Amino acid sequence: MAALLGWLPSRRRSATPRSVLAGEAAAEAALAAPEKDETLPATEQPAPPEAVFPVAGDPMAAAFFDLDNTVMQGAALFHFGRGLYKRKFFHKRDLLRFAWQQTYFRLAGAEDPEHMRDARDSALSIVKGHRVEELMAIGEEIYDEYMAGKIWPGTRALAQAHLDAGQRVWLVTAAPVETATIIARRLGLTGALGTVAESVNGVYTGRLVGEPLHGPAKAEAVKALAAARGLDLSRCAAYSDSSNDIPMLSLVGHPYAINPDSALRKYAREHEWRLRDYRTGRKAARIGLPAAAGIGAVAGGAAAAVALHRRRR
Numbered sequence: 001m002a003a004l005l006g007w008l009p010s011r012r013r014s015a016t017p018r019s020v021l022a023g024e025a026a027a028e029a030a031l032a033a034p035e036k037d038e039t040l041p042a043t044e045q046p047a048p049p050e051a052v053f054p055v056a057g058d059p060m061a062a063a064f065f066d067l068d069n070t071v072m073q074g075a076a077l078f079h080f081g082r083g084l085y086k087r088k089f090f091h092k093r094d095l096l097r098f099a100w101q102q103t104y105f106r107l108a109g110a111e112d113p114e115h116m117r118d119a120r121d122s123a124l125s126i127v128k129g130h131r132v133e134e135l136m137a138i139g140e141e142i143y144d145e146y147m148a149g150k151i152w153p154g155t156r157a158l159a160q161a162h163l164d165a166g167q168r169v170w171l172v173t174a175a176p177v178e179t180a181t182i183i184a185r186r187l188g189l190t191g192a193l194g195t196v197a198e199s200v201n202g203v204y205t206g207r208l209v210g211e212p213l214h215g216p217a218k219a220e221a222v223k224a225l226a227a228a229r230g231l232d233l234s235r236c237a238a239y240s241d242s243s244n245d246i247p248m249l250s251l252v253g254h255p256y257a258i259n260p261d262s263a264l265r266k267y268a269r270e271h272e273w274r275l276r277d278y279r280t281g282r283k284a285a286r287i288g289l290p291a292a293a294g295i296g297a298v299a300g301g302a303a304a305a306v307a308l309h310r311r312r313r
Helices: 002-007 015-032 078-086 092-108 113-127 132-150 151-163 176-185 215-230 242-248 262-270 295-299 303-309
Strands: 063-065 170-176 191-195 199-201 203-208 237-240 254-258 273-278
Touching: 015 176, 015 191, 015 215, 063 151, 063 215, 078 132, 078 176, 078 203, 151 170, 151 254, 151 273, 170 176, 170 215, 176 191, 191 215, 191 262, 191 273, 191 303, 199 242, 215 262, 242 254, 242 262, 254 262
Parallel strands: 063 170, 063 237, 170 191, 237 254, 254 273
Antiparallel strands: 199 203
């Protein structure tokens, strides 16, 4: 396992036609969902240090938050997987395989093509033929059981500051858009950009639209959404823990490294980006191990994957 550490950090990729398609599909899904425009009452969390930012009353500004290890401790789909396994939605061998892939990505910080194909194919076989509404109903239950207590208070306070300033706030994640939408709604955010699995008449086909919303695809989704909503990206903010999200962070005028992996911490310091670390001392000591993009980054939207569908028996 120690040999994997020498593979850090992973190389950044350029946008491909499939990542552009994935980004546009994510933006289309976000635009089709109802947005939560009203601001919420201020939370009891401490306000971010920058009193002048975010700027209140700027309709062309917004904020984009990565999910795994930025807003939430750990990977969203791992928490969903715990709930599904408890409900006997898949076999122990599936859980062990997904857990290994999660560990691999966390330690190696690199995507092995064979592992990615295996995870994607497994996830798509699980979701194929199941209904979107089933995924959403299960996701609501599992959020309450496993995820509500995993939100980083410091990052939640940053998101609330944008909401209190009258700005829109979106999650941007490789997790399935259904999963991301549940989390965004529970946190009172505007909406979510996530990996899109193809469905026909409300039933999953077992195919993705483009590719997982990861790396350059996230940047494409943010650009598409910003264009549709008339946002000025130079006035917007983005938050992430992973060097994989440098393309998205580089789009905005206010990039933040939150609980950063070692590569992002180095890049942020070189480019004078703001950093925040909400981990305990013991967890922060492991910043040399890049955070996983999440099983969703591997398996993609239908990764509703490990996530939210009963294996057809």
